[in-house]
Amino acid sequence: MPYKLGDRTLQLDVAWVDDAGIARPANWLRLSTERDRELLGITWVADVSNNYDQRFYWSASKPKQLNDEPVLDEDGKDTGEVQTGLKTLWKAKQSEIAGTLIAPSDWRVIKAKETGTNMPSAWKTYRAAVRTACNTRQTEIDACSDVAALKELLFGSATIQQQKTDEDGKGVTETVTLQRQKTDEDGKGVVDSDGKAVLEDYTEEQPVMETVTNPKLATAWPDPIS
Secondary structure (H helix, E strand, C coil), X not given: CCEEECCEEECCCCCEECCCCEEECCCHHHHCCHHHHHHHCEEECCCCCCCCCCCCEEECCXXXXXXXXXXXXXXXXXXXXXECCHHHHHHHHHHHHHHHHHHHHHXXXXXXXXXXXXXXXXXXXXXHHHHHHHHHHHHHHHCCCCHHHHHHHHHCCCXXXXXXXXXXXXXXXXXXXXXXXXXXXXXXXCECCCCCECEEEEEEEEECEEEEECCCCCCCCCCCCC
């Protein structure tokens, strides 16, 4: 799903020159606002490919059912059956994962009961932490408002980039030196004897970005005991 400027395709993280001859840095598209792109005539072209996550979507534009819903007959009456949604399926998956994490230490519980000894506290803590994480993750799944949020919760990137903020919560910016084509008194682009654009430096305020932990991810499972 690329950005388009006229007949040109603009790739992310690649420097480019706009129609006014201004050289734009490689991170311009990522840092720009919708209004910034609109002013330059940049549009977003929807991807018509069939690449989509089949765990969450029936097609590239059709998400699967999020919540459990009653099955209706041809007259619209409730049949008493329920069509399972993604939330129920993925909550069940969390229980399954929790079971696989706890199962290897089940023998410790059996041994402690059979021999009348205490299971090491570290293992008790770990098993309890797995159950807590499972319950929390299931609650987070229930809180998802749409399929995109559910997918991000379970499979989003570990980190994201966002603009830094100061103590007052305002976005931090920095002055960046860029280049653009010089213009003459008539506003026409200046070129050299070889017909190449003559560039000049200019400054522009841009957001200062930082990499942070993705706040939309599900609670992590506890680290295993070595």
